[in-house]
Amino acid sequence: MSDLHWLTASAAAHAIATRKLSPVELTQALLDRIERLDPKLNAFIRVDGEAALRAAKAAEAEAVSGRLRGPLHGVPVGIKDIIDVAGLATTCHSKVLEDNIATADAVCVEKLRGAGAIVLGKLSTHEFAIGGPSFDLPWPPARNPWNTDHHPGGSSSGSGSGVAAGLFPMALGTDTGGSVRNPASCCGIVGLKPTYGLVSRRGVFPLSFTLDHIGPMTRTVTDNALMLQAIAGHDPLDPGSAAATQGHYVAGLERDLRGLRVGFVRHFHETDTPADPEVTAVLEHVAHTLQTEGATVRTVRLPTLGEFGAVNRVILQSEAWSIHAPWLGERPQDYGQLARRRLMAGAFMSAGDYVLASRRRLEMIAEVEAALREVDVLLCASSMDPACRIDNPADVERTYPRQARTPFNVTGHPALAMMAGLSSAGLPVSVQFVGRYFDEATVFAVAHAWEQAAGTDQKHPVLD
Template sequence: MRDGALSELPWLTAADAARAIAARELSPVALVTALIERIARLDPKLNVFLRFDGAAALQAARQAESEAMAGRLRGPLHGVPVGIKDIIDVAGLPTTCHSKILDGSVAAADAVCVQKLRGAGAIVLGKLATHEFAIGGPSFDLPWPPARNPWNTDHHPGGSSSGSGSGIAAGLFPMALGSDTGGSVRNPASCCGIVGLKPTYGLVSRRGVFPLSFTLDHVGPMTRTVTDNALMLETLAGHDPHDPGSAAVPYGHYAAALDRPVHGLRVGFVQHFHMVDLPAEPEVTAALEHVARTLQLEGMEVREVKLPSLDEFRAINRVILQSEAWAIHEKWLQQRPGDYGQLARRQLMTGAFFTAGDYAHAARRRLEMIAEVEAVLREVDILLCASSMDPACRIDRPADLERTYPRQARTPFNVTGHPALAMMAGLSADGLPLSVQFAGHYFDEATVLQVARAWERASGVDGKHPPIL
């Protein structure tokens, strides 16, 4: 097998790696070995892994190579490495949720999403850093340090799927699993300049994933390119009768739709999110305008549309999320409050003070907001809006973190359950990623990915990597 230059292997896309392995032009062992060496060099600076399982990954790579040589490919991700957020079960490895509460808790079986990735041939490298229980923040009072942003390690990488975003951007692995309850796939995608998709609620099974909020949780693919995201989603999507939130709907053909013509697609630009509701940094506003102009040049029709305000979306998300999170954590918070980090404890405790009436009113208003978004989507094919209103701030400035973390437009699509994708829109003057978000019709991830691919192809953002690495 021709393994290529060692320095190029960490930047191979999942699709290119899978094709090369299938064609016997790339050894899975060489690929995994190159990543192991890179992880050993860079992870002490980035804190991406909570549990690196290099020996098992090498063993799986040898098996994948033997199968490829014999012409027996397991699936479209055969031999491709993947990282797993540490709220997602991997058999035989701890699922700690980055918390002392679950330190030493070992999973008996793979989560369904991990089963599907392994079934498609992917190789698990290990478990990745997260905000504590997917809700805390970049905390320094936990058993493990927080992940850092590879574009500038003094800055945070977004969360809560922080290790997933950082590791992909740093070239430690080409794809990872994240979860998204209020933006936790799309925030790291925005801060680290990668592609993160929150699928339609119910499209991807959550069985084997530690819950944060039963009616808001999603599992989503995180990658460096839109093509890889589509490829990964094709593996993950599908009905799971044992997940109460899973939807029995047709799915798939996401990659095949990427290069369909985009001419004539109607794009609804939600400008009030970043112009009125939460005024964005000027660089973010300029980047979003550039995306809109580029889509017009690609033949799409861009028009301004109006949704409910970000303040209201955020309020509804907060009541539902923190009420449901309290129900999950109530016993531990009463018996072991000191074992939580300060940030997670403070947010989880808030749920104790919402009443049944608060929750009922939020659930009712949620349905009304879904109807309002659906009415707008009847007039357009896709929505364009901000993701983060600022580039990532420094990780060691709590006041800046507290100020900028809520300045985002991701929670609307957790409240409504529509698919939403965040990706790079450019770079700031300080060399940090700026972001854009695309959202679409229920179970129409194909169009969301199609438009994202059109932007990626026109802008070349998929070719940008952190210069410090």
């Protein structure tokens, strides 16, 4: 097989299962590509090549004897470095934790291994999933493979960059205010923030207990559904875990969209935070395409992005401060400037602020739930702009809040961001689909229909 680096996870798993591809051959090809390209992408904090090859050899022996661990048997994966991998440091991209060796896998990593996946190593993130892109940390920030002068999005920056660049077909990310969907949007891949509680957070360093999610990042919708099937499920030892039935997400991807009701949240990008004209045009094109596939599209209204953002900010900063206050008091110099500044804001939140934000959050959940009783899925912007330059702090600061992702951290609904097209400068622009609680299957079906119509799964950055 040529171009092994562009093989999807599902295609690679099928080729391995049918003995047409060796897990060792695939893993070695990706390690060679990482060695060649990662010096300019900085997707990795640590490549665990020797362990990956040992796992690949074991997977090959199992495949030869007809014993497959699961649907991802022999497929490599990258892990965001706030997620524990046994024996490796969970640094959170920070000097504060550079020697923090994990003693066990996070539940989501354990489940991926149980499905047969091979861990390649730990991936760059914004410091503690909040401070970045930063140049004053022990490791450099990840870069966008479509143009390495540009930001890859964050905080799951190495996950987005590496998947888009063909360093691995799938990665784990985390999402508290959009941190799976931002790099998915900037790097032109598929990133899902599942329903709150669907994926266990045990073994993942927290940012905000109320808002944190773990999500799959892939190049195709099929791979995303396959990965979610592997990591979803109730964990009685995670207090935020939902006792929900695990879905069979891949089976419903070919669903006919005729009669499906789509609610287009136009005010997010038209009036709340006016988007770049290229983003606006692409969103209208997505809506028109879904109509040609048989869906009906109507405009719906939710609370404003300003309101959602304020609630998210108060809850996130208050809860993050409760986690980081001891270290910020004892060793503030070990934080990067961006993370320190963003985390310190939580010190000035009052109990009253937190209670009012929590009360308003419940009202917002009710408003989104009311909208989703009238439609089956929501369509809206993800990022309002293509990725900006990574070396322009003012532009990063300006564009970072220009997004429509935080509403669905506030409410906990499943939300998927993916490529909607390319800008005139050759950078990805994005769209977001949002569903009812635990109805990831419908979100995937809509996303898959758009992907098939637009061919977004065939678009890759040119790196060689």
